[in-house]
Amino acid sequence: MQFAQICDRVETDASAAGPINLSAFPGIWVNSNPDTNGIARMVMSESDGNLSLQVYAIGPDGLIDWGTADVSVFTSKPSSRVGAGFTCLYDFGFAQTRLQGMIAKGLLVLAQFHRFKDDSKRVDYFVREYFALAHGRY
Amino acid sequence: MSQTFEFKQSSHLHPALLDPAAKTLDADKLTGRWVNTNTETQGLAEFVIEQDGERFSVSGVGVGADGPIDWPMTSATPLANLEEEAGQRAVALAATFAFGFMRAETQIRVNKGVLVIVVFHTFLDDSRRSNYVNREFFYRQD
Numbered sequence: 623m624q625f626a627q628i629c630d631r632v633e634t635d636a637s638a639a640g641p642i643n644l645s646a647f648p649g650i651w652v653n654s655n656p657d658t659n660g661i662a663r664m665v666m667s668e669s670d671g672n673l674s675l676q677v678y679a680i681g682p683d684g685l686i687d688w689g690t691a692d693v694s695v696f697t698s699k700p701s702s703r704v705g706a707g708f709t710c711l712y713d714f715g716f717a718q719t720r721l722q723g724m725i726a727k728g729l730l731v732l733a734q735f736h737r738f739k740d741d742s743k744r745v746d747y748f749v750r751e752y753f754a755l756a757h758g759r760y
Numbered sequence: 761m762s763q764t765f766e767f768k769q770s771s772h773l774h775p776a777l778l779d780p781a782a783k784t785l786d787a788d789k790l791t792g793r794w795v796n797t798n799t800e801t802q803g804l805a806e807f808v809i810e811q812d813g814e815r816f817s818v819s820g821v822g823v824g825a826d827g828p829i830d831w832p833m834t835s836a837t838p839l840a841n842l843e844e845e846a847g848q849r850a851v852a853l854a855a856t857f858a859f860g861f862m863r864a865e866t867q868i869r870v871n872k873g874v875l876v877i878v879v880f881h882t883f884l885d886d887s888r889r890s891n892y893v894n895r896e897f898f899y900r901q902d
């Protein structure tokens with residue numbers, strides 16, 4: 623088994639291989655910053671063991687629906703089967719946005735990599751925002 | 761900024777995005793040799809960031825069972841970092857290390873003098889290891 627650091631190195635049990643637990647993800651994630659000019663909320667859904675994401679972003683005239691994207695799920699370590707992070711990609715044609723999220727204690731830290739493909743001469747940029755799951759418990 | 765630009769969120773229209781210098785702003789806050797704050801880390805022990813004009817390169821040293829493991833130098837993409845805490849604006853970097861058996865996508869930024877690296881590891885072999893994400897903190901050595 624190859625590894626690039628000690629924490630890559632685990633002894634995997636073939637019988638333990640199974641679907642990743644996605645329970646931490648589904649729901650409506652709301653930006654903690656009410657004044658954001660980025661992503662307002664995200665809806666994460668699970669279907670047949672697969673996770674998808676729908677983003678609603680702030681626009682000058684209201685929310686902009688980015689549509690749905692497939693999500694790649696990441697755990698916290700190679701031996702874990704519990705989802706703790708994700709990545710996905712939106713390609714808008716004029717720009718591409720890669721999202722990378724990490725969840726800890728109910729907080730989703732979302733990194734956004736925005737890369738422009740048009741001739742607007744806008745520089746590529748990075749944004750990090752925080753989201754909380756609307757759980758309605760208190 | 762003119763709204764003739766296409767956008768998918770209001771931040772796509774941020775005026776600062778038209779300043780080419782935003783991609784290298786305060787890059788000196790990132791360049792140099794960084795050492796993991798966690799002396800017991802089982803991940804990256806060191807990280808080096810170099811700049812040549814608008815080009816950035818990164819390399820690392822992973823902690824191995826029998827000694828350090830090189831994370832070979834690779835190019836990094838600079839991105840303007842417009843909304844860091846306390847109004848700090850410094851470039852952020854994205855880089856991908858390709859090991860063959862694994863791909864490590866890194867997210868690199870500095871926050872109040874601390875280098876924060878988030879790594880998304882995707883295994884490309886048949887080891888059945890879960891793809892995983894890890895975040896580590898570094899202080900600058902020189």
